[in-house]
Amino acid sequence: MPMIDLPYEELLHYQGRNPRPNDFDAYWDRALAEMKAVNPRVEIVPNSFSTPQVECFDLYFTGVKSARIHALYARPRHTTTPHPAILQFHGYKGHAGDWLDKIAYATHGFTVVAMDCRGQGGLSEDIHPVRGTTGSGHVVRGLEDHPDNLYFRNVFLDTAQLADIVLSLPEVDPNRVAVTGWSQGGALTVACAALEPRIRRAAPVYPFLSDYLRVWEMDFGGVHDELVQYFRNHDPLHAQHELVFEKLGYIDIQHLAERVQAEVLWGIGLMDKVCPPSTQFAAYNRIRSPKRLLVYPDFQHEWLPGLNDAIFEWMLSM
Template sequence: MPLIDMPLEKLHTYQGRNPRPEDFDTYWARALTEMRSVDPAVELVPSSFTVPVADCFDLYFTGVRGARVHAKYVRPKNVTEPHPAILQFHGYTGNAGDWTDKLAYASLGYSVVAMDCRGQGGDSEDVGGVKGTTHKGHIIRGLDDHPDNLLFRHIFLDTAQLASIVMNFPEVDENRVGVMGGSQGGALTIACAALEPSIKRLAPLYPFLSDYKRVWEMDLAAGAYEELKTYFRSFDPQHLREDEIFTNLGYIDIQFLANRIRGEVLMAVGLMDQICPPSTQFAAYNKITAPKRLEIYPDFGHEHLPGFADKITSFMLGL
């Protein structure tokens, strides 16, 4: 088959190139302690969008550093017993999408929650307050500050906090919660299930935010990863700080969170993906020790993968 990355047999054993910070576990323990100290002040506001089969709400909560985070919450009508819930995360720069996107799962008796990432295309706040450049994207936001101020740290924590909020809704069965998303949403799916290991099932599609150094070495720091190249060109043109920079990016590298996952995993990868190279996705997948299955699409890139949405639905019906 044509290749843009390593042969498939090597992908199955690849363990990643980006350095893992020595204090990675301490870093995330400290982050979770901060998250748990925040009063989320959850607010549900009925939406003007109404349908016969579900109740729709704008959900707001306070995340770390005081940001008000927004999500769309769709709850099936006339379901009296605690039922499963699905959390959905969107692609880079996007938003939670239309209400209609959530109705398929609601029609199956599932509540659905779709989060707007702070500072991107939805209604969640970006409270700022970071030192250094913010040019070109969120991966590098906070890279010139203390690692605790990396923006994706806060976004990862938002996913876990939202999961905890949803699990505590009286209408939701806390033991039957699934998570899904593609690209950035795939990365957040992995981060959410790692930081809230009670997540029962997760379906990441070609996850972003993995193995940054590999992306750069493949000369694919373009498109979604363009900010890596832009950062080096502007702030470290001779790569004198290369080790330091990639190590700091390691705090928000999903491959190092993957081994915390306890839920069952269904993941898909396109072997012609030049946005999120296959090896970077395998670096995360290969570290998952929970039950897992990988669907491989040899001729597809970072695009619609035929049939995978149906596979996710069948998978989530097992909640």
């Protein structure tokens, strides 16, 4: 098959390049303790969009660093028994999207909650000040500050906090809660399942935010170009090279993947230059729970035909 990365047989055993900080587990245990100490002040407001089968709401909660986070919340209108739920996470710099793709699940008996990532294209706010630059993207936000101020640390915690809220909704069966998303949403799917062990199923598709050192070395540009621009503008001689990638290791999903307990269905295109296959396998290979790959050899970071249907059918069997 054509290749832009390691041979497939090597990908199946690849263990990643980006360093794992020595205090990684303590870092995330401390982060989760901070999250659990927050009063989320959940607010649920009816939305004007609705159908005869589905009622829709705007859900707000307070996350770490006092940010107010927004999510779209749809549920079956006529239900008498607890039912499954699915959390959806969107791509980089986007938002939770329209109601239409939530309706398919809701009309089949799911509560659906889709989060706006703080400070991106939706309604969630990012009010916590940090030292240093944002540059052309969020990966480097907080990189020149304490590791607790990394942007994606807070977003990862938002996913776990939202999962806890959904698990507590009166209509939801807490034994049938799943997560899914593509690209950045795929990374947040892995992070959410890692930080909230009650998640039963996770369907990440070509996840972002994995194996930063490998991405930088491959130099395909795209959304990871912000790493190149960071060095060009702030460390042109790479004097802080090792420190930078070690700090990024705190928000590298390959290191969180070992915590995942959910059953995993993972979609990947082997010609993906945005999230190269090796960076995805760095995370996939560390998952210890039951897992399965759906591999698209000729596809890039794009629509993968039939995958949404496969994920939908898999979730219905939960």
